[in-house]
Each structure stands twice: as structure tokens, then as C-alpha cells.
Amino acid sequence: MKETLILSKILLKNSLNINNGKSKLKATAKKLLVFFAVAYIACVMGFLSVELINTLKTVNQTGIFLSLCLILTVAVSLIRSIISSLQLLYFSKDIEYLLPLPISALKIVLAKFNVIIISSYVLEIFTLAIPLIIYGIYMMQEVHFFIMTGIVFMFLPIIPTILSALISIVLMRFTNIFKNKDTVQYITVIMAFVLVIVMQFYIMNNSEMTEFMFANKLLEVDGIAKELSNYVIIVKQAFISLTEFEGLEYVKNAILLVGESITVYLLTGLLTAKTYIKSATNITSVKRVKNAKLNISKRSIARSYIDKEVKMLFRTPAFFLNTVLPIFILPVLLVLPFIDVDMASAEDISIAIKIISENLQNTMGLAIILCIMLFLYIFNYISVTSISREGENAIIMKYLPIDLNKQCRYKAVPGFLLNLFPILLVTIGIKFIFSVNNIFILEILLIGLILNVFINYCGVLIDIINPKLHWTTEYSVVKQNINMLWYMLFMIALGFAIFAICSCFDNIHIVTMLLIAILAITIAFLDNFVKQYNINLFKKIS
Amino acid sequence: MIEIKNVTKSYVKNKKTIDNLNLQIKDGEIFGFLGPNGAGKTTTIKMITGILKIDEGDILIDGKSIKESPVDAKMSFGFVPDSPDMFLKLKGIEYLNFIADIYKVPAEDKKERIEELSKEFEIYENLNEQIQSYSHGMRQKILIIGVLLHEPKNWILDEPLTGLDPKSAYDLKEMMKSHSKKGNTVFFSTHVLEVAEKLCDRIGIINQGKLIFVGTYEEMKEQFKGNNSLEEIFLEMTEK
Ligand SMILES: Nc1ncnc2c1ncn2[C@@H]1O[C@H](COP(=O)(O)OP(=O)(O)OP(=O)(O)O)[C@@H](O)[C@H]1O
Ligand SMILES: [Mg+2]
Numbered sequence: 001m002k003e004t005l006i007l008s009k010i011l012l013k014n015s016l017n018i019n020n021g022k023s024k025l026k027a028t029a030k031k032l033l034v035f036f037a038v039a040y041i042a043c044v045m046g047f048l049s050v051e052l053i054n055t056l057k058t059v060n061q062t063g064i065f066l067s068l069c070l071i072l073t074v075a076v077s078l079i080r081s082i083i084s085s086l087q088l089l090y091f092s093k094d095i096e097y098l099l100p101l102p103i104s105a106l107k108i109v110l111a112k113f114n115v116i117i118i119s120s121y122v123l124e125i126f127t128l129a130i131p132l133i134i135y136g137i138y139m140m141q142e143v144h145f146f147i148m149t150g151i152v153f154m155f156l157p158i159i160p161t162i163l164s165a166l167i168s169i170v171l172m173r174f175t176n177i178f179k180n181k182d183t184v185q186y187i188t189v190i191m192a193f194v195l196v197i198v199m200q201f202y203i204m205n206n207s208e209m210t211e212f213m214f215a216n217k218l219l220e221v222d223g224i225a226k227e228l229s230n231y232v233i234i235v236k237q238a239f240i241s242l243t244e245f246e247g248l249e250y251v252k253n254a255i256l257l258v259g260e261s262i263t264v265y266l267l268t269g270l271l272t273a274k275t276y277i278k279s280a281t282n283i284t285s286v287k288r289v290k291n292a293k294l295n296i297s298k299r300s301i302a303r304s305y306i307d308k309e310v311k312m313l314f315r316t317p318a319f320f321l322n323t324v325l326p327i328f329i330l331p332v333l334l335v336l337p338f339i340d341v342d343m344a345s346a347e348d349i350s351i352a353i354k355i356i357s358e359n360l361q362n363t364m365g366l367a368i369i370l371c372i373m374l375f376l377y378i379f380n381y382i383s384v385t386s387i388s389r390e391g392e393n394a395i396i397m398k399y400l401p402i403d404l405n406k407q408c409r410y411k412a413v414p415g416f417l418l419n420l421f422p423i424l425l426v427t428i429g430i431k432f433i434f435s436v437n438n439i440f441i442l443e444i445l446l447i448g449l450i451l452n453v454f455i456n457y458c459g460v461l462i463d464i465i466n467p468k469l470h471w472t473t474e475y476s477v478v479k480q481n482i483n484m485l486w487y488m489l490f491m492i493a494l495g496f497a498i499f500a501i502c503s504c505f506d507n508i509h510i511v512t513m514l515l516i517a518i519l520a521i522t523i524a525f526l527d528n529f530v531k532q533y534n535i536n537l538f539k540k541i542s
Numbered sequence: 543m544i545e546i547k548n549v550t551k552s553y554v555k556n557k558k559t560i561d562n563l564n565l566q567i568k569d570g571e572i573f574g575f576l577g578p579n580g581a582g583k584t585t586t587i588k589m590i591t592g593i594l595k596i597d598e599g600d601i602l603i604d605g606k607s608i609k610e611s612p613v614d615a616k617m618s619f620g621f622v623p624d625s626p627d628m629f630l631k632l633k634g635i636e637y638l639n640f641i642a643d644i645y646k647v648p649a650e651d652k653k654e655r656i657e658e659l660s661k662e663f664e665i666y667e668n669l670n671e672q673i674q675s676y677s678h679g680m681r682q683k684i685l686i687i688g689v690l691l692h693e694p695k696n697w698i699l700d701e702p703l704t705g706l707d708p709k710s711a712y713d714l715k716e717m718m719k720s721h722s723k724k725g726n727t728v729f730f731s732t733h734v735l736e737v738a739e740k741l742c743d744r745i746g747i748i749n750q751g752k753l754i755f756v757g758t759y760e761e762m763k764e765q766f767k768g769n770n771s772l773e774e775i776f777l778e779m780t781e782k
Contacts, residue, residue, distance in 0.1 A: 294635050294669055296653045304643035308632065315631040315672075393628045399591040400644055401616035535595050535612070542594050 003103060007111035011094060012118060030482055037485055042130050049131040053138055065135055066242055070156065070235045073128045077120040077157040081164035084475070085116050087318070089165065090172060092473040095280050105273035113269060116165060120157045129153055132242075144245050151254050152238045158261040159234055162268050169272045172279045186317055190325075234260065301402060305410040312389070313382065313414055318474035319389055326379045327418050331425055357434040363511050366444070367502035369426065371495045373448050374455075376422035381478060383415035383459030384487040387467040387541070388477045394469055394541045404538060405530040408464070412456035419456070423448045443512040450519045455491065457523060461530070462486050467540055543569050544590060544619075544696060544729055549599035551585060551751075559585050561751040563599075567729050567744075569695075572722045574742035575731040578780050582751045583731040584624055587700050590729075591621045603696055617645070620689030624700040624731075626681035630674035634665065634684050637673060638691060645692035652691075659687045663710055678705045686714065697721060699730035703737060715741055735772045749780045 049065070056062045089112055098108055132149045135141070234257055241254040299307070313319050359365060387394055397407055427445050430436060468481050478484075498515070505511045530537060544567040551560040560582050567573040577583050588594040590601050592608045592615070601608045606615040629637050635656070642652050660666040663683045673681060682705050689697060697718070703711050718728045718741065732738055738745050739759050747755040755762060759772070766775045 294656070296635070296639060296656060298647075298649035298652060299639075299643050301644055301646075304640050308629075308636075308640050311636065312629070312631050392625075395588075395593045395623070396628060398593045399616060399621050401613050402644065403613055535592070539595055542588065 004107045004110045004114070007098075007103065007107060008114035008118075011111055011115045033482065033485055033489075038125075041126060045126050045130045046134050049134045050138060053135060062135075062139060063239075063243060066132070067235065067239050069128050069131045069135075070152075070238050073124055073156055074160050074235055076123055076127050078160040078164050080123060081116055081120055081161040082167060084119060085161070085165040086168045086172075087473055087475045088112055088116055088119075089168060089276065090280055091318075094472050099277070099281065105277045106269055109273045109276050110265075110269045113162060113165060113265065117158055117161050120161050121153075124153060124157055128156070142245070144250070145242065148241050148250060148254060151258065152242060155258050155261040156234060156238050159264050162264050166268050166272065169276050169279070173275050186321070190321075302406075302410060305402070305407070306413045309386070309411060310414050316389075316474055319385075319478060322475070322478035323380070323382045323385060324418060327421055330379045331376055331422055353434060357436060360430075360434055361436055361440050361508065363502040363505055363508055366440075366447075366508055366511060367499045369430065369444055370447060370451065370498050370502075373422060373426050373444075373451065374491050374495050374498075376426065377419055377452070377455055378488055378491050380415055380419050380422075380456075381459075381481075381484050381487070382418060383412050383456040384463050384483050385478055385481060386411040386415070386460055387463040388469060388471075388481055388483065389474075391469055391471060391477070394467060398535070398538060398541060403531065404534055405527055408457065408460045408530055409527070411460045412453070415456040415459060416452055419452045423452065440508065443508065447512060447515050447519075450516055450523075454519045454523055455494070457526060458490060459487055461526065462490065464537055465540070469541065543567065543602075543604055543727055544698075545602040546586070546590070547600050547602070549586075549589060549596055549601060551589060551594065551597050559751050560589070563748075563751075563753055565746060565753065565756065567727050569727055570722055570725045571743045572718055572728040572741055573730070574738035574745040575729065575748065576733070576735070576738055576745055576776065577731075577748040581748045581780075583748060584700055585751075586748070587621075587698060587729075587731060590698060591619070592616060618694055619696040619698050620692060620694040622682070622685045622689055622697075622699045622702050626678065626685050626705075628673070628681075628685070631672060633672050634660075634669040634676070637684060638669070638688060641688040642691055645694075647692050655691055656687075659690055662713060663687060679707055679710065682706060683710060690717070696727045697729065699728070701731055701733070703732060703734060735776060739772050747776070747779055754779055 052068075053062055053065055056064055129149070132152075133146070136145050136149065237253040237257045237260075241250045241257065244250050244253075313324065360369075387397075390397075397404065400407070423445065427441055427448070430444065431441050462483050466483060468477060468483065471477050501515060501518075502511055505514070544565075546563055546565040549560055549563045550558055552558050563586065575583050575586070585594065589596050590603070590608065592612050596609060600610075603615045604618045606618065608615045629640075632640070638656050638660075639652075642656070647655070656669075657666065660669055663686070665680055665683050665687070668676065668680065673684060676684065682702070686699075686702065689699075702714060706714060715737070718730075722728050722743070742759070744756065744758055745762070746753060755765075757765075762772075762775060766778065
């Protein structure tokens with residue numbers, strides 16, 4: 001037991017990259033940043049919760065709120081853990097170091113389970129802890145409720161997480177096509193995405209947005225939830241332990257929940273330990289190739305360098321799935337609900353479009369469009385992880401005979417190219433939906449492009465200043481990278497700056513020229529700065 | 543030619559990892575760099591190759607300062623780092639193409655050299671596979687071929703012989719000899735004393751960041767008359 005705990009602790013620390021001797025100030029800054037981000041999301045969640053509870057009060061069904069949170073938690077931990085358990089169980093570098101140690105297979109597996117469970121607690125804070133605490137305070141619940149919330153928080157995600165770990169262990173054991181670890185990752189994540197899209201379609205198709213109807217809808221969802229909970233026993237038990245405070249029913253159910261979780265946890269560990277170790281030592285990510293003809297061709301330095309960047313990005317599943325795919329999927333997810341409008345309201349919409357069209361072609365309209373574009377750019381983390389992704393190999397940047405500022409430019413290119421998708425999406429969308437003149441479209445396109453250059457270059461610079469080079473799994477680079485947060489803040493600040501500039505002028509053309517000039521000058525300045533500052537800027541890479 | 547002039551480096555304040563190092567590796571010379579673990583060999587090599595910033599002093603490669611004109615200086619050496627796990631997602635051939643493009647190898651030579659070198663190192667058959675499928679030694683070979691490909695005047699190798707099979711190690715040593723015969727420079731670090739003894743024109747021994755000996759093997763023997771083997775001399779020198 002003690003060994004398992006120690007092991008879990010080490011694995012967790014290692015995967016979070018906690019111990020990397022930073023100065024105290026920086027560590028504090030990082031903590032603050034994380035704190036504010038969490039606080040922000042928590043506020044949003046809290047606000048939504050209160051709204052929802054109020055809506056449900058109108059139909060006297062506040063209990064639905066609880067079952068929604070519970071179902072959501074179970075669903076989220078199940079889906080999320082499929083990906084993370086594959087990653088943590090099979091594709092992290094630490095397996096090679098763990099296997100030779102004299103620790104029993106069971107202990108290794110349990111330690112791995114612990115890490116997966118603990119990482120699903122993080123999401124649970126948002127799906128369960130915050131909403132339930134707010135519910136508790138808002139509905140003036142007694143102490144029992146909060147104690148039970150704590151117990152449910154601890155134990156509810158265990159079974160779904162273990163289940164998904166079990167799924168991935170079974171997959172890896174019995175499927176030969178999955179022997180190649182890259183394929184597994186592509187398949188699972190794409191499946192998860194398809195699932196999310198289908199779910200969104202389903203929900204959107206059925207939703208009508210008046211408050212009362214919405215509440216009714218929720219009742220329907222609650223019906224489904226009730227139905228589901230006949231199968232998902234733990235949700236039912238959690239629900240009862242949070243609501244039936246008369247008698248000892250709630251204690252009984254809580255005990256059942258805890259007991260089942262621990263049993264499943266231990267039993268799965270016992271049953272899978274041997275299999276896990278066997279298949280973990282048996283996977284490769286290598287495709288055998290028939291000896292094809294060697295392709296030897298000469299290209300310019302820039303072409304060759306960018307080509308290398310793109311290949312490394314596309315061939316590493318974790319990077320591809322987390323940085324490239326979202327650029328295409330997320331806008332689609334965001335646009336879907338708008339495509340699927342009810343025919344009855346088509347007239348309202350055409351009126352709305354007309355009003356918007358008339359008011360779009362001014363500096364404020366421009367600012368809004370640019371901010372939408374910026375918002376879509378946020379999903380593109382290619383540049384801001386471009387150095388981190390190289391890991392310890394980043395030092396090659398420093399001995400290749402290419403100016404460091406040129407390498408920065410090359411590194412910004414893949415991100416730039418992929419951002420062309422959102423640019424096109426926005427400009428084509430505006431062109432076809434609203435009747436605006438072509439010059440306006442051209443101006444949007446121009447500013448969009450130069451903005452794209454600017455943010456990608458800045459992304460690379462953010463990553464250079466503080467790259468995350470020592471990582472154990474590729475996922476941690478693109479998931480737990482503080483630079484992505486900085487990048488997001490930077491984009492938000494940029495959005496405000498654009499608004500500020502746009503609001504100072506009335507003439508679109510002047511604003512366009514001004515924005516282009518400012519961005520171009522800043523880019524030139526930054527490029528020159530990198531050239532001057534050179535190796536000092538890269539001192540983290542060694 | 544590599545000139546290291548009064549170079550000092552500290553990773554942490556007040557603790558000099560490299561302390562006022564002076565060293566000149568002449569044209570036509572194979573220079574072996576020895577020293578116990580943590581002595582500062584890799585640190586020195588990282589400074590020569592521009593990976594680490596030099597705190598004080600300067601390093602010239604063929605007269606070009608790595609501080610002042612880094613790109614020119616980098617053009618004139620080829621470097622094999624101590625850990626060969628690089629570019630794992632690229633195929634061998636893609637890596638070699640990349641290196642050839644970066645170092646501007648003429649198109650007409652490129653194909654010929656790649657084929658010749660990879661056959662020499664018996665890795666030709668694997669060039670279409672991703673480097674992550676290579677063994678340690680194969681990874682090292684692909685990096686070494688990368689260096690040989692652009693024919694730099696100066697070779698800088700950090701423990702190049704660990705992990706190579708006997709034939710490849712022999713080949714590499716022969717290549718080092720013929721490279722230096724053509725008037726070029728080879729600078730490498732190693733822990734294998736016999737290699738240093740048989741292969742190197744001169745050796746340098748570093749301990750705790752300070753150079754404690756530079757010269758030929760004979761000179762060293764002269765200096766430590768009592769001891770017979772290089773091993774004994776080495777142990778005596780570094781045991782303080
Ligand atoms: N990134 C770093 N940060 C702080 N100290 C470092 C770093 N890299 C190396 N050192 C320290 O610098 C000293 C020299 O290390 P270096 O890697 O140059 O040794 P080496 O001679 O190459 O050893 P080996 O024979 O083991 O390869 C060591 O004491 C080491 O602890
Ligand atoms: Mg070393």
C-alpha cells in the first residue's frame with residue numbers, strides 16, 4: 001500500500017512537472033495565473049448554476065440539477081479518461097523506468113489508476129464540486145449535504161475512470177491493429193470527437209429556448225437521466241445519498257457507492273495487472289516499411305525546415321490531435337447550432353441579417369469581426385508549443401547554422417498556414433450571409449492575415465522565453481502547458497487593443513491602414529529584437 | 543581549427559563549471575577530451591557549438607567567433623551530441639535530406655554521398671524507416687552520417703564511440719584519421735582511454751572545470767614516469 005502511494009505521488013509529480021527549480025517569483029506568478037483562470041471558470045460555472053437552479057425552481061424540480069451534475073460528471077470522466085488512460089498507461093516514457101523496478105505489477109497498475117483518477121478530479125471540480133456547493137448554499141442545505149458532496153466527489157469518478165482504463169487495457173490486449181500505438185491514439189480521439197459532435201447535434205436538434213420549454217426539456221433530459229440511472233447504479237446511489245436525508249437511506253447508499261468503487265478499483269487492478277504489463281512491453285509505434293525508393297531532392301533551407309516542422313507535428317498523434325484537429329473541429333462545433341435553425345424563425349433571422357448587414361460596415365463591426373477571428377485563432381496552439389514540442393531536442397536549434405530569428409520565422413509558419421482555415425471561414429461566412437461590399441471583405445482578409453502572422457510569431461516568442469522541454473508524455477506539452485494560458489491572455493489583451501483602436505476612428509479604411517501599419521511595424525520590431533537579443537533569448541534551451 | 547580562449551562558465555552563481563579554459567586544436571589534429579563524469583566535457587562542447595552561452599572569453603572556429611558570427615562558425619563544424627535520440631518521427635532519409643539542405647550540400651553530390659555513407663555504415667536498408675525504430679547505435683550512425691554529409695572542416699563529437707558496434711567504431715576511427723590527414727580537425731570526448739591513446743594526436747584532461755593536462759601521450763608518460771598505463775596516470779591525475 002505504502003509503495004503504491006509513493007509511486008503514485010512520483011508519477012503524478014513527474015507528469016505535472018512540478019519540480020523544476022524555478023525562482024520563487026516565477027512560481028508564484030504561475031500559481032496566480034492558474035488561480036485566476038480557475039477562479040474565472042468557477043465564476044462562470046457558478047453563474048450558470050444559479051441560473052439553472054432558478055429555472056428549475058419555476059417547475060419545482062431542483063433535484064434535476066443534482067442528477068444533471070452527476071450524469072455529467074460520470075460522462076465527462078468516462079470520455080476524458082479513455083484518452084488519458086491510454087496515454088498514461090501505455091504511452092508515457094516512465095513505463096520503461098518502472099518495469100525494471102522490483103515492484104509488483106499490481107502496485108504499478110494501481111499507481112497508474114491513482115494518477116488517472118486524480119487527474120479526473122480536476123475536471124470534477126467544475127462539473128460537480130462547484131455546482132453542488134453553490135446548490136447547497138443557495139438551497140440552504142444542511143451539513144449532511146456537504147459531507148455527502150465530499151464523499152460523492154471522492155468516489156463517483158472512480159468507477160467510470162477505472163472502466164475506461166479497463167477498456168483501453170482490453171483494446172490493447174486483444175486487438176492486433178492497435179499494436180501500433182500511433183493508430184490507437186488517432187482512432188480513440190477521433191471516435192471521442194465524433195461522439196461529441198453527435199451528442200451536440202442531438203441536443204441542438206431538440207432544444208427550444210424559452211425558459212419554460214427549456215425547463216420542460218430538462219425534465220425530459222431528467223427522464224433520460226432517470227432511465228440511465230437504472231443502469232448506471234452509481235448515479236442513483238449518489239443521487240439518493242445527496243437527497244434522501246430522512247432516515248438512514250442516504251448513509252446506506254453512500255456506503256454502497258464507496259464499497260462498489262473500492263471493489264471495482266481493486267478487482268480491476270488484480271485482473272488486469274498481468275495483462276497490462278504484458279501488453280505495455282509489447283507495443284511499438286513503428287510501421288514496417290517495404291524498402292521503397294529513396295527520395296532524395298534538394299530544397300531551400302526554408303522549405304526544408306518548415307517541412308521538418310510539419311512532419312514532426314503531423315506524425316506525433318498527441319500533437320496532431322491536440323493542436324491541428326481542434327482548429328477544424330471547434331469552429332464546426334461552434335457553427336453547428338447556428339446552421340440548424342428552426343424554419344419557423346427563418347423570417348426573424350432574415351430581418352436580423354438585414355439589420356446586421358446595415359450596421360456591420362463600420363469600425364465597430366470590423367472590431368467585432370476581428371475579435372471573432374482572434375477567438376478562432378485561440379484554438380491554434382501550434383506556434384505557442386512549437387519549441388516545447390521538440391522537448392530536449394530543442395538544442396538543435398542552437399547548433400544548426402541558421403539565424404535564430406529565421407528559425408523563429410519558420411516555426412511560425414505551420415501555425416500560420418493552419419489559421420488560414422478560420423480566416424476563410426470568417427470571410428466567406430460574412431460574404432455569403434451578409435451583404436457587404438468586396439472592399440470590406442478584402443480589408444478583413446488583409447488585417448486577418450497580418451494578424452495571423454503577428455500572433456503566430458508572438459506565440460513562438462512566448463514559447464521561447466519559457467519553453468516546457470522536459471516532459472514525460474507528449475500530452476503534457478499540449479495539455480498542461482502554462483504558455484497556452486499566457487497565449488490566451490495575450491489574445492484577449494490584443495482583442496481589447498483592437499477594440500480600443502477601432503473605437504477611436506470612424507473611417508474603416510483609415511483603421512485598416514492603421515492596424516496593418518501597427519502590426520507590420522511591431523512584427524518588424526520583434527524580428528529585429530530576436531536578432532539582436534539572439535542567444536540571450538534562447539538561454540532556457542540548453 | 544578550434545580556439546578556446548579564457549572561457550569561463552557557471553550554471554549557478556559563484557560556482558564555476560568551466561574555469562578559465564584555454565585550448566587550441568590545430569588543423570590536421572585529432573584531439574581527445576578526457577575527464578571523469580561531471581568534469582565539464584559536455585559543457586565545453588556545448589559552448590563550442592553555440593548551445594550554451596559563454597560567460598567570459600570566446601571560442602573561434604576557423605577564426606570565426608561563435609559569439610560574434612554564430613551562423614558562419616556553425617557552418618564550419620559538424621556536431622554529434624551525446625544523446626542521439628533526435629528527430630524520432632522523421633525517417634532516416636528525411637533527416638539526411640534536411641541536414642543536406644540546411645548545410646547547402648550541392649544537389650549533384652547529395653544522392654551519391656548519402657548512398658555511399660549509409661552503405662558504409664550498413665544502414666542503407668533502414669533509411670526509409672522512422673528514426674524511432676532505430677537502435678541506439680543506428681541513431682548514432684544516422685547523426686554521424688549527417689555530419690559527414692556536409693563535409694565540415696571541424697568535427698565535434700561528444701562520446702561518439704559509445705554504442706557503436708566494433709565495425710562501425712573501427713570505421714569511424716578510420717574516418718577520423720583520414721579526415722585529420724586531409725588537414726582537418728577532430729575534437730571528441732571519450733571515456734575509453736585506449737582510444738585516446740591510440741587514436742589521438744593530443745589529449746586534454748579536464749577535472750572539475752579546470753584543464754589539468756594537455757599534450758601528447760608521450761609527454762604525459764614523461765611527466766608521470768612512475769606509472770605505466772594511461773589508466774593509472776588518469777586515476778592519479780583526477781584523484782584530488
Ligand atoms: N543544465 C545544467 N544545470 C546545472 N548544472 C549543470 C547542467 N548541466 C551540467 N551541469 C553541471 O556541470 C558539470 C559538468 O557537466 P558536464 O555535462 O559538462 O560533464 P561531462 O564532463 O560531460 O560528464 P560525463 O562524462 O558524465 O558526460 C556537472 O557538475 C553538472 O552537474
Ligand atoms: Mg558528457
